[in-house]
Amino acid sequence: MFKKVLIAEDFQDANLGIIDTLRERLHITEAQEELYCDRALSRLKVALAAEEPFELLVTDLHFKKDHVTQRISSGIELITAARLLQPGIKVIVNSMEDNPIKINALFKDQKIDGYVCKGRHGLNELVSATKEVYHNRTYYSPQINLNIADNVFELDDYDLKILKALAAGLTKKEVSEKFKKENISPSSESTIDKRISRLYDEYRAKNTTNLLFKLVKEGKI
Amino acid sequence: MKNARSVFFLLLLLTIGCNSFKKSESSNFEKSQILKLHNQSKNVKLEKSQRLILADSAYNLIKTKPLDSLTLATLYNKSNIHYALKQIDSSSFYDQLLLEQSNLIQNKYYAGKASQAIAYYFDAIAQFDSAYFYYNQSKNYFQSIIDSSQVGRRLLSMGQIQKNQNDFFGSKETLTEALQFLQPEKDINYIASCYSALASNHRKLLNYDEAINYHLKAIELSKSSKNILAYKNNLATTYIDNKKYKNAITLLNSVYNDTLLQKKSSQYARVLDNLAYAQWLSNNNQSENLFIKALDIRLLNKDRRGQISSYTHLGEFYAEKDRKKAFVYFDSVIVLSKDLKIPKAEKDVLVHLMNLDDKNTNLKDRYIFLQDSLYAAELKVKTQFAKYKYDDKLKQEAILRLEKENAEQALKASKERNQKIMYLGGAVFLASLLAFAFFIFSQRTKQLKQKNKSEKLAAIYETEAELSRRLHDDHGGRLNQTMLLVENDADKSIVLDNLEKLYKQSRDFSRDINEVDTGPYFWENLLAMVKLRTPTDVKLFISGAKEINWNIIPLTTKTALFKIMQELMINLKKHSGASIVAITFQNTNDVLQINYEDDGNGATQEELRLKNGLLNTEKRILAIGGSIIFESEKGNGFKAAIQFPI
Numbered sequence: 001m002f003k004k005v006l007i008a009e010d011f012q013d014a015n016l017g018i019i020d021t022l023r024e025r026l027h028i029t030e031a032q033e034e035l036y037c038d039r040a041l042s043r044l045k046v047a048l049a050a051e052e053p054f055e056l057l058v059t060d061l062h063f064k065k066d067h068v069t070q071r072i073s074s075g076i077e078l079i080t081a082a083r084l085l086q087p088g089i090k091v092i093v094n095s096m097e098d099n100p101i102k103i104n105a106l107f108k109d110q111k112i113d114g115y116v117c118k119g120r121h122g123l124n125e126l127v128s129a130t131k132e133v134y135h136n137r138t139y140y141s142p143q144i145n146l147n148i149a150d151n152v153f154e155l156d157d158y159d160l161k162i163l164k165a166l167a168a169g170l171t172k173k174e175v176s177e178k179f180k181k182e183n184i185s186p187s188s189e190s191t192i193d194k195r196i197s198r199l200y201d202e203y204r205a206k207n208t209t210n211l212l213f214k215l216v217k218e219g220k221i
Numbered sequence: 222m223k224n225a226r227s228v229f230f231l232l233l234l235l236t237i238g239c240n241s242f243k244k245s246e247s248s249n250f251e252k253s254q255i256l257k258l259h260n261q262s263k264n265v266k267l268e269k270s271q272r273l274i275l276a277d278s279a280y281n282l283i284k285t286k287p288l289d290s291l292t293l294a295t296l297y298n299k300s301n302i303h304y305a306l307k308q309i310d311s312s313s314f315y316d317q318l319l320l321e322q323s324n325l326i327q328n329k330y331y332a333g334k335a336s337q338a339i340a341y342y343f344d345a346i347a348q349f350d351s352a353y354f355y356y357n358q359s360k361n362y363f364q365s366i367i368d369s370s371q372v373g374r375r376l377l378s379m380g381q382i383q384k385n386q387n388d389f390f391g392s393k394e395t396l397t398e399a400l401q402f403l404q405p406e407k408d409i410n411y412i413a414s415c416y417s418a419l420a421s422n423h424r425k426l427l428n429y430d431e432a433i434n435y436h437l438k439a440i441e442l443s444k445s446s447k448n449i450l451a452y453k454n455n456l457a458t459t460y461i462d463n464k465k466y467k468n469a470i471t472l473l474n475s476v477y478n479d480t481l482l483q484k485k486s487s488q489y490a491r492v493l494d495n496l497a498y499a500q501w502l503s504n505n506n507q508s509e510n511l512f513i514k515a516l517d518i519r520l521l522n523k524d525r526r527g528q529i530s531s532y533t534h535l536g537e538f539y540a541e542k543d544r545k546k547a548f549v550y551f552d553s554v555i556v557l558s559k560d561l562k563i564p565k566a567e568k569d570v571l572v573h574l575m576n577l578d579d580k581n582t583n584l585k586d587r588y589i590f591l592q593d594s595l596y597a598a599e600l601k602v603k604t605q606f607a608k609y610k611y612d613d614k615l616k617q618e619a620i621l622r623l624e625k626e627n628a629e630q631a632l633k634a635s636k637e638r639n640q641k642i643m644y645l646g647g648a649v650f651l652a653s654l655l656a657f658a659f660f661i662f663s664q665r666t667k668q669l670k671q672k673n674k675s676e677k678l679a680a681i682y683e684t685e686a687e688l689s690r691r692l693h694d695d696h697g698g699r700l701n702q703t704m705l706l707v708e709n710d711a712d713k714s715i716v717l718d719n720l721e722k723l724y725k726q727s728r729d730f731s732r733d734i735n736e737v738d739t740g741p742y743f744w745e746n747l748l749a750m751v752k753l754r755t756p757t758d759v760k761l762f763i764s765g766a767k768e769i770n771w772n773i774i775p776l777t778t779k780t781a782l783f784k785i786m787q788e789l790m791i792n793l794k795k796h797s798g799a800s801i802v803a804i805t806f807q808n809t810n811d812v813l814q815i816n817y818e819d820d821g822n823g824a825t826q827e828e829l830r831l832k833n834g835l836l837n838t839e840k841r842i843l844a845i846g847g848s849i850i851f852e853s854e855k856g857n858g859f860k861a862a863i864q865f866p867i
Contacts, residue, residue, distance in 0.1 A: 096728055096731070098728065099746065099749055099750075099753075100749055101742055101745040101746050101748070101749040102738070102742070102746065102749075104745075105742055105745075119721065119724060119725075120717060120720070120721045120724070151755060151757060151758075151759060151760050151761060152748075152751060152752045152755050152761045152763065153760070153761065153762045153763065154748065154763045154764075154766065154767070155762060155763065155764040156764070156767040156768065157764075157765070157767075157768055159764075160764055212762065215762060215801065215803055
């Protein structure tokens with residue numbers, strides 16, 4: 001298990017809760033807290049200089065602004081700076097944010113190792129996340145459903161053209177021929193077939209497809 | 222119509238033309254009449270009194286007219302005729318008037334002529350300092366109009382006055398100056414006079430050789446036979462002074478025998494007297510006859526100056542022969558010289574008297590007194606003349622300098638003024654233009670800002686009011702309930718559940734208030750929001766959004782769009798009861814068009830107005846120059862067409 005963990009969190013009570021949990025349940029002896037991003041970064045530097053670097057950084061995304069002026073004022077900036085200083089450091093974000101888009105961006109851009117959503121089960125999630133990250137796996141808060149709202153369908157122009165053609169009663173072959181004539185690419189029958197299958201897969205139920213046809217026919221899409 | 226107008230104008234022009242023609246014709250007629258009278262009055266063949274009548278009528282006609290050079294000409298002519306008629310005071314009066322009027326219209330020629338006439342008048346009444354002053358003034362007028370000849374003639378007159386007032390050095394100076402101005406072609410007699418006067422000065426200064434030279438030059442140059450006789454006489458006196466009696470006698474004899482010399486004239490008497498004197502001095506003639514003959518003519522002509530000369534010569538003649546006669550003649554000189562105020566003559570005679578009666582201390586005292594006073598007077602006269610001339614020169618130089626300075630300053634000032642005016646005008650123009658533009662611009666932006674601001678503020682206030690309502694009604698209510706549960710020692714899990722709901726609710730609040738992420742993940746965030754807020758029993762189709770380049774959409778538009786979508790989604794969840802929603806995005810030209818359509822209950826216009834969130838939405842869109850059109854009927858779905866300028 002990790003031996004040295006740094007927690008950056010502006011709620012001192014939350015910090016203490018996190019530290020207690022990490023000590024009790026994961027036996028991490030050296031867990032330190034910082035209320036400000038700047039201080040957290042300094043601590044990382046000092047530890048690195050002493051050749052006893054932190055192995056894990058747990059940070060929030062948002063820090064309250066107060067009278068102490070900070071050079072670094074957000075979790076994202078802290079992560080970026082920490083990675084510059086110490087590229088191998090593991091990072092878990094522990095935040096209130098539940099927007100999957102934003103969380104995905106953290107994994108993609110900041111290359112974070114885990115995301116824990118604060119809440120009733122937040123501490124449990126953090127324990128699990130730490131374990132997963134220690135074993136070089138990523139952790140994604142189960143509270144955040146990445147596949148939410150399978151009832152929202154996003155169509156592009158190509159999809160719409162196929163749908164319009166199909167709604168007009170054309171077969172896949174006829175759609176292909178029509179596209180070739182109108183210089184719409186890709187126009188091969190196989191590509192069109194694949195796209196239609198995907199659309200059907202995405203919308204799953206047949207009645208949705210029928211609804212779609214209806215909307216296309218009425219010109220509402 | 223056009224023709225009628227042009228005919229009217231033609232008529233108008235003709236009438237005006239005729240009127241002005243008549244006017245000018247009448248004034249022309251009057252002027253030619255005056256000119257005719259004026260010219261007739263100058264005809265020397267006519268009687269002087271007749272000429273005066275003509276001149277008077279010309280002057281009477283013209284004096285009511287505006288002052289011009291013809292007025293001055295008639296005045297000058299009138300004055301001349303008065304002078305010719307020996308009406309000296311009238312002449313002088315009109316000379317003064319001429320001077321005033323010339324100065325009024327700045328006619329330097331007639332001002333010069335008037336000054337000359339006034340000087341001539343003072344010369345005639347023996348007020349030589351005034352005469353000198355006016356000659357000088359006349360000279361200055363002519364100098365300013367560069368009439369060299371007139372300047373020379375005035376200087377000659379001035380030099381002659383100085384000579385007669387015993388200012389010989391001053392006179393020499395003035396006369397030499399005169400010679401520089403006089404023109405040989407037309408002033409030859411004046412030049413001769415100049416040389417003659419110069420000769421007299423040299424004679425008085427005892428430079429006989431110089432004097433003789435100048436006399437000869439005067440005689441040689443002069444075209445006036447009459448003047449030549451006078452010059453010859455003067456030359457003879459110089460010869461006498463220089464004790465060249467033979468030269469004097471020869472010369473005087475030639476003059477005496479000249480047919481031009483009028484018998485019984487003052488000039489004749491002078492020649493006679495001088496001839497007698499020269500002959501007596503050269504011991505050729507011991508008779509008093511010639512002296513007496515000359516004196517008789519002088520007495521006849523009332524030539525009192527000449528008489529002094531005769532009495533002096535007679536006194537000298539009898540000094541050794543007959544003391545008593547000599548005393549009588551010398552006394553006559555003293556009486557005359559006192560009468561004529563010629564103290565120099567008295568002084569000269571006193572020398573002879575002292576020789577006759579060297580024990581008479583009265584004579585010596587008188588001589589010393591006269592010599593002193595004469596010296597003082599001469600000095601006074603000299604300084605006075607010098608002062609007139611010199612002051613005048615200084616004044617002129619000062620005037621010239623001032624004029625130059627003034628002109629330079631005026632030029633500079635006018636340049637500066639023009640520049641200043643130009644700069645100032647330009648600056649004022651620019652400033653007013655800028656001010657005007659700024660005013661218009663600021664008014665516009667103020668209005669727009671005000672409008673924008675008030676709309677934004679209104680939207681913010683409405684949002685805040687909505688949030689505060691929700692905080693109080695939903696959140697506060699639930700908190701209160703949870704407090705009661707803890708108070709009553711309710712089951713921990715129930716309390717926790719309640720607390721979790723509260724936590725999630727607060728997260729929702731934060732999401733509502735949260736600033737919109739307008740960065741590269743804008744669309745993903747918007748889509749996530751839509752997905753989060755779409756009820757599970759609703760199918761929502763979005764098309765066209767993938768084709769839009771969100772990077773070029775302004776941040777304010779993105780924010781507004783996000784908030785609008787959020788409101789539409791809230792509305793969908795709360796009120797619609799819809800099962801299908803279609804949202805299409807289109808980016809055509811400079812417009813971002815979003816169409817929202819659902820198949821829900823719709824809303825009456827009344828209900829629409831009550832939907833605070835949607836109204837806030839509308840304000841947001843208007844604030845950034847967009848538009849939103851709601852189309853809804855009860856039971857017939859809900860439509861919104863939104864447009865943003867890009």
